[in-house]
Amino acid sequence: MNTKINFAGIEMKNPVTVASGTFGYGREYSQFFDLSKLGGIITKGTSLKPRNGNKPPRVCETASGVLNSIGLQNPGVEYFAENDLPFLRKFDTAIIVNACGSSIEEYVELCKILNTLDIDGVELNLSCPNVKEGCMAFGNTYDGVERVTSEVRKVLDKPLIVKLTPNVTDIASIAKAVEDAGADAVSLINTLLGMKIDIYKKKPVLSNNTGGLSGPAIKPIAVRMVYQVAQAVNIPILGMGGIINGEDAIEFMLAGAAAVSIGAGNFINPYISVSTVIGIENYMKEQNIDDIKDIIGKVKMN
């Protein structure tokens, strides 16, 4: 049975990765399992300079999901390179850095540095809904996505994945912009913009008022969007949004994802990514599928 895939030039032993912002830089979860069991790790959103993040409360629970407005708190790329990357490199897994910025110049500067580091790829964050500048401000128009992606492409030789926001009218056209601008892959979906109100205080629960919704609540939307994007582009898709087991992962792969990410699920069960790998293998055994690649995009529409 083969679960290995080559995702946009990145060799992965299985198609399961962990999503940015839900797994830190790996240390916290390494106390539970050997991170080498994962196909890849996508780091916390990392910027050129350290970012402090938003005022608390930053998280709140919703029906089968969680709203967050962390605001990209991170120690900056320099700190990452010195302190977190050497730790992550101890494990036999692909390391992909989620890169975020407030301007095109910042994205370019950051990616110049990332290009010199011992990492397997970059996931360009054009989709965080919780910061005022950059990110989703670029990610929700064709032109914005096209501009940032093509400028970054000029300075980055490593595999370039662009993470898309679902908070758009037509995600397939945005994905097409990414492909046209020279990216190697797309990842989707980032969180859906949401809000929860405390009815007694008559105020939003999150200090930032709105936040990004993730967890099983968003899975059907994510599966639909992965399918739509798969019809529109030829570059591979990293699918995510509410995956908590092997069956969920298979759904995304059938819809067209070549690999998947586990996000909010890490919060409820630290072993969820490894149990998803086992779940995928069990499905393959049960269905007599020898090669994982035979699942990708194999949904038969009615």
Added chain:
Amino acid sequence: MANLLLAELVNKVQLKSDIYKFSVKAPEIVKEAKPGNFIEIRVSEQTEPFLRRPISIYNLDKENGILEFIFQVKGKGTSILAKKQIGDKIDIIGPLGYGTFKTEGYKNIAIIGGGIGVFPLYELSKNAKEDNIKVNTYLGFRNKENVVLEEEFNKVSDKLIITTDDGTYKEKGFAINFLAEDIEKEKIDAIFACGPLPMLKAVQKLSIEKQIPCQISLEEKMACGLGACLGCAVKTAQSPKEAPEYVHVCKIGPVFNAIDVEI
């Protein structure tokens, strides 16, 4: 190091109409846990409610590997938890938090708690007493019906003051006022606190005025409990308002030096 266990519920006591004490067999957690650590409980195998519930540790029975926690039924998660029966397995991660109560070097400590914030102070008080530290305990409750664990704290305190806001039981008023009066008299050399935010703010202010080291246990809305999601942020006291810097309850805390955080 945190462990994930399916811990057997070996004893369940209803302390009040909405407050339960659970004893679970969790030797791996008990072995490593320190006063001030907390645990995270997944109350259901389903995705609803979704997140784990952070709950403080009340008592560690090191000899028998039994962990005790006390919780108040407040919402969906704690309602489900309260229905667990003896013999049921509870999905627990712990011990969590790196900032714990540290009493080394002190001789006369004050422990102050309010309401359901008194629970994590018991293990601290018990350990301090075993280390021959003089323990002065001040516990505040809203009224007589809310007073809990008086007998238990009495056993692990050299002096115990119980207050109620309305005076329906023991001393009338706020626990902080009784602590303030005692600071010089009892030669208090450190303060340890857990309770509602107004109480913690008052304790923080008092400790700074009197220049007494003070450790406070904080809570904040939390997702992972492990230090990965960066949800449970608290502003550092040193950072300016225009450029606030944050530390995290599950990582640096839940116990902080009172001078280090803005609450």
